Amino acid sequence: MVDLGSGDGRIVLAAHRCGLRPAVGYELNPWLVGLARLLAWRAGCARSICYRREDFWKVSLRDCYNVSVFLAPSVLPMLEKKLQAELPAGARVVSGRFPLPTWQPVTVVGEGLDRVWAYDIHGGLAGEAVSS
Numbered sequence: 001m002v003d004l005g006s007g008d009g010r011i012v013l014a015a016h017r018c019g020l021r022p023a024v025g026y027e028l029n030p031w032l033v034g035l036a037r038l039l040a041w042r043a044g045c046a047r048s049i050c051y052r053r054e055d056f057w058k059v060s061l062r063d064c065y066n067v068s069v070f071l072a073p074s075v076l077p078m079l080e081k082k083l084q085a086e087l088p089a090g091a092r093v094v095s096g097r098f099p100l101p102t103w104q105p106v107t108v109v110g111e112g113l114d115r116v117w118a119y120d121i122h123g124g125l126a127g128e129a130v131s132s
């Protein structure tokens with residue numbers, strides 16, 4: 001799984017604890033990358049979690065089947081295009097706090113600030129997410 005903008009790494013750590021491997025976080029802020037690595041080390045997961053100080057816009061998502069995002073609404077239209085272009089069929093995207101602007105979620109969980117939207121990428125639609 002990948003978290004695009006992984007912050008202090010809490011989502012990657014939680015996903016790893018749920019059995020998603022490999023678990024990778026992309027984060028621009030070097031302090032947050034350092035903190036995330038420290039927290040993974042303290043949790044005993046440092047060898048199996050990877051935090052990269054990279055711009056996720058420059059990373060290929062072609063092999064990613066679980067993608068997590070919690071990003072400003074202003075970037076979500078552009079993110080939809082990247083996800084549509086790169087994710088394989090069968091991939092799932094989970095967006096926290098803010099929904100992807102045009103995709104139809106398959107599931108919505110939580111309320112208020114804790115709300116998340118899940119989207120599935122279906123085969124034959126070039127990454128277009130549709131409701132099931």
Ligand SMILES: C[S@@+](CC[C@H](N)C(=O)[O-])C[C@H]1O[C@@H](n2cnc3c(N)ncnc32)[C@H](O)[C@@H]1O
Pocket residue numbers: 003004005006007008009010011026027028029032054055056057069070071096
């Ligand atoms: C709202 S925080 C979410 C942190 C974490 N995913 C969570 O849910 O707790 C968004 C993070 O995305 C990072 N970010 C924003 N644009 C980025 C980019 N282009 N590449 C990598 N990280 C980015 C920010 O530095 C920030 O830490």
